Every structure is written in structure tokens, then in C-alpha cells.
Amino acid sequence: MIKIENLTKAYKAKGKTIKVLDDVSLEVKKGEVYGIIGRSGAGKSTLLKCLNLLEKPDTGNVIVDGIDLARISKKELRLARQQIGVIFQHFNLLSSKTIFDNVALPLKLQGNHSKEETKAAVDEMLKLVGLTEFAHKYPSSLSGGQKQRVGIARALITKPKLLLSDEATSALDPQTTASILDLLLEINETLGITIVLITHEIEVVRKICDKVAVIDAGKIIEEGKAFDVLMHPKEPLTRKLIIEESSDKYLEQVRHFYKFEKNSGKHILLLSFVGETTYQPILNTIARQTDLDFSILRGELDRIKKIPFGQLLIEFNGDHNSLGKACEIMQDMGVHYEIVH
Numbered sequence: 001m002i003k004i005e006n007l008t009k010a011y012k013a014k015g016k017t018i019k020v021l022d023d024v025s026l027e028v029k030k031g032e033v034y035g036i037i038g039r040s041g042a043g044k045s046t047l048l049k050c051l052n053l054l055e056k057p058d059t060g061n062v063i064v065d066g067i068d069l070a071r072i073s074k075k076e077l078r079l080a081r082q083q084i085g086v087i088f089q090h091f092n093l094l095s096s097k098t099i100f101d102n103v104a105l106p107l108k109l110q111g112n113h114s115k116e117e118t119k120a121a122v123d124e125m126l127k128l129v130g131l132t133e134f135a136h137k138y139p140s141s142l143s144g145g146q147k148q149r150v151g152i153a154r155a156l157i158t159k160p161k162l163l164l165s166d167e168a169t170s171a172l173d174p175q176t177t178a179s180i181l182d183l184l185l186e187i188n189e190t191l192g193i194t195i196v197l198i199t200h201e202i203e204v205v206r207k208i209c210d211k212v213a214v215i216d217a218g219k220i221i222e223e224g225k226a227f228d229v230l231m232h233p234k235e236p237l238t239r240k241l242i243i244e245e246s247s248d249k250y251l252e253q254v255r256h257f258y259k260f261e262k263n264s265g266k267h268i269l270l271l272s273f274v275g276e277t278t279y280q281p282i283l284n285t286i287a288r289q290t291d292l293d294f295s296i297l298r299g300e301l302d303r304i305k306k307i308p309f310g311q312l313l314i315e316f317n318g319d320h321n322s323l324g325k326a327c328e329i330m331q332d333m334g335v336h337y338e339i340v341h
């Protein structure tokens with residue numbers, strides 16, 4: 001669906017050249033939800049804007065649905081953009097227009113739809129986002145989550161194949177964020193629309209992304225299935241994003257806490273369970289087959305997209321042979337473990 005090849009982009013400011021995208025290549029398959037995560041200033045917005053040529057890359061190719069957007073005429077680009085919907089962090093609604101007119105706007109700009117067609121299309125979109133009864137209200141009377149629903153309806157009214165999301169949930173509280181992410185997932189699954197989103201929140205990646213790319217200083221430093229990257233991050237920055245913004249924070253706290261008890265003879269392990277292994281009686285098995293005692297320091301169950309996973313932070317007490325045996329058992333049962341201390 002999307003192929004970005006060797007993209008570079010630099011801005012000139014005050015006589016200096018700042019390289020914002022540095023040889024970025026990535027591929028998004030049809031129907032995927034693809035997340036691009038990074039810290040502020042990493043180049044996320046610039047990369048997203050290159051996907052619909054709102055920013056023109058200095059070099060490289062932006063191929064969307066087989067068309068290299070950087071190498072077509074303005075007229076062709078206008079047509080290609082009709083296949084790309086965009087939603088924004090601050091919704092970008094027109095405050096002087098009703099919800100109905102905001103959603104109808106892209107069709108009006110296309111200029112070739114009858115009043116009846118437009119009404120039918122807007123009604124369909126408002127139903128999809130659950131705002132039918134808000135058609136004649138104005139944006140100022142809506143909550144943030146409702147405004148974003150209007151933004152989504154407006155983005156989808158031209159029936160695009162691709163939806164770009166520019167930090168669409170960053171201005172929303174956690175509960176509203178969850179409902180908007182659910183809506184995006186429903187749209188992806190029922191309408192088959194490919195979604196590319198940029199975010200600085202690992203939670204967004206965890207909830208809806210199939211794939212994720214981590215961007216830092218204009219370079220993609222890690223890329224892969226969201227599940228693999230979240231469970232086994234390779235790069236220190238990815239790990240930091242996960243630890244800073246998710247409940248994995250406790251791992252850092254434990255590292256800090258146990259730093260003073262180096263010779264305690266205790267071993268702290270973080271166990272990660274994926275899919276079916278989540279439901280296995282691993283601790284029971286270890287207790288029966290080794291001389292280790294254990295205490296559970298912390299545990300949680302969650303999902304990455306739809307795959308269940310669990311994490312347990314365990315303090316094992318016993319000799320190294322027993323610990324080795326426990327590690328073998330975990331390996332045999334498909335449980336990933338990390339010796340924290």
C-alpha cells in the first residue's frame with residue numbers, strides 16, 4: 001500500500017540546515033495499522049506530511065497505492081489525495097459550520113455531488129461515528145472525543161483507502177483515547193482502511209498497531225511487528241519509551257530498590273507470557289521441580305492488540321543450580337524471562 005524509499009528532508013532555518021528525515025525507508029501493507037513512534041522533534045510529523053506530499057521530500061520515493069506521489073502532476077496529486085484521509089490532534093474543525101457541514105466539506109470541495117448524495121454520505125458517516133443526533137450542532141458544544149469523531153467522519157467521507165492520524169488522541173483523556181482507538185480499530189477492520197499513525201504514546205501502539213517503527217533524529221532505529229517490538233525491544237530508546245510510558249516502570253523501580261542488596265542471594269526475574277503460555281501454571285511447576293522459594297513482587301495481564309500477555313516480577317530464593325533448572329523449565333514452557341538482578 002505504501003512504500004517509502006530513502007526519504008530525506010532538511011529544513012533551512014537561520015542559515016543552518018537541519019536534517020529532519022535521514023534516509024527513511026518503510027513499507028506498510030494494505031489493511032495494516034502502522035504506528036510511527038518517537039520523541040518530540042524526532043521527525044514524525046514531517047514523515048507523515050511526506051505521505052500525502054504536504055511536505056515534499058528532498059530525495060526519495062513516496063509510493064502510495066502504486067503511484068509515486070513526488071513524481072506526478074498537481075492535478076494527479078489532488079486526485080491521489082482523495083484516497084488519503086487525515087485526522088489531527090486538534091481536530092481542525094470549522095467553528096462557524098455545523099457538524100453536518102464540517103463532515104460534508106470534502107465532498108463540497110470535490111464539487112461533483114448532488115445535495116441528496118452529500119446528505120446520504122454525511123448521514124452514513126455520522127452513524128458510523130455515533131453522532132447522528134449532533135448533525136445540526138456546532139463544534140463548540142462537543143467534547144474533545146466527539147470533535148475527534150467528527151474529524152474521523154470528515155476524513156472518511158471521500159471513502160479513502162488510507163487514513164493518516166497525526167497524534168489523534170494526544171489531546172484526549174485516557175478513557176476518551178480508548179474509545180477513539182476502538183473506533184479506529186473498528187474502521188480498520190470493517191472498512192479495510194489502512195491506517196498510519198504517529199504518536200508519542202506507547203499505549204496507542206499497544207492497543208491498535210500491527211506494526212511499529214521507532215524514529216529518532218530522523219532515522220528509523222527499530223521496526224517490526226508491534227508485539228515483537230513491545231515485548232523484546234532491541235534499542236535503548238524503544239525500551240525507554242516503553243518503560244517511561246507504560247506500567248513497565250516498576251522494573252526500573254525494582255532495579256533501583258535492589259541495587260543496595262547485591263549479595264542477598266536472591267534473584268529477581270521478569271517473566272513474560274504470550275498467548276497460550278499466559279494461562280500455564282509456570283510457578284507451580286517450578287516450585288514442584290526445584291528447591292526454589294519464590295515471592296511475587298508484581299504481576300499484570302494485558303493485551304497487545306488482541307494477543308493476551310502477562311508479566312510477573314518474581315523474587316526467587318535458592319542456589320544457582322536451582323535457578324538454572326527454573327530457567328530450563330521456563331524455556332521449555334515458552335516463557336520469556338529476563339534476569340533483572
Ligand SMILES: Nc1ncnc2c1ncn2[C@@H]1O[C@H](COP(=O)(O)OP(=O)(O)OP(=O)(O)O)[C@@H](O)[C@H]1O
Pocket residue numbers: 011012013018020038039040041042043044045046047200
Ligand atoms: N517548517 C519547518 N521549518 C524548520 N524546521 C522545521 C519545520 N518543521 C519542522 N521542523 C523541525 O524539524 C524537526 C522535526 O519536527 P517534526 O515536527 O517532524 O517532529 P515531531 O517528531 O513530529 O515532533 P512533535 O512530536 O513535537 O510534533 C524539529 O526539530 C522541528 O523544529
